Amino acid sequence: MTAIEDFLAMLAAERGAAANTLAAYRRDLEQAEGWVGSLERAEASELAVLQCRWAALAPASAARKASALRQFYGFCLDEGLRADDPSHALPRAATRRPLPKVLGHDDIAALFSCAEREAESGEAQAIRLLTLLELLYGSGLRVTELVSLPLAAVPRDAPVLTVTGKGGASRMVPVGGRARQALSRWLTVRPRGGTALFPGRSGGHLTRVRLFQLLKALAARAGIDPAKLGPHVLRHAFATHLLEGGADLRVLQTLLGHADIATTQIYTHVDAARLMRLVNERHPLARRTPRG
Structure with missing residues (x-):
């Protein structure tokens, strides 16, 4: 096996990296190897040419490629495949992770009001949509986690769902009273057959x-700009609103299924931005014009 294959095998076995992550790392490493030759033997001066190769890329893309190489060389050092780490020569793209879009409380209320009103008709599709909405905002599920839920994941006695997240990692997700009621209603009208909790047309x-x-169509009916809404926006709203309510960051990390708390910390920036707006808009000094 090559050093790249060994590295990818380590990511899969020890870190539980998902198939898409492994494929992206493979592409980045093999592309770099095509430009500089064997990565295992490349010198720092050879890696420096990647600056030109990545010049046309978006900063986030260049940062991802550099991260893949830095992790690869860290692995090579740990395994004794190299005695030095040439990754210091890699370009360091100045990236700033964008703050996630978050719906305000008023928009959330309008969205649920519309979905609940439509579900009162008893129509299966309307009840399904309300259930999906409750789980996205009430439990903070990722989109793929939600749509791929098996019927067997529905809680019997305990108020939790067993969810399979990124990298095949399982976690327990609490399901609030509202979401449990919606699930119960959905199960009474759900089409029979199949193993998926939310069956699709193709089986x-x-x-x-x-x-x-x-969700886009629901937003339009609720009087919300559809551009503001997507499945992941509701997950962001779940996290941000919990943090606003005093939730501990470590608890939030567990609920969201983040492997690294640094990923969860983005929500502290969202909350800080909200607090700063509040000060600027509501503080008495904000209404005074500076002299001079």
């Missing part, structure tokens, strides 16, 4: 694209 489960379309 599998509801697709991500279809869920995206349903």
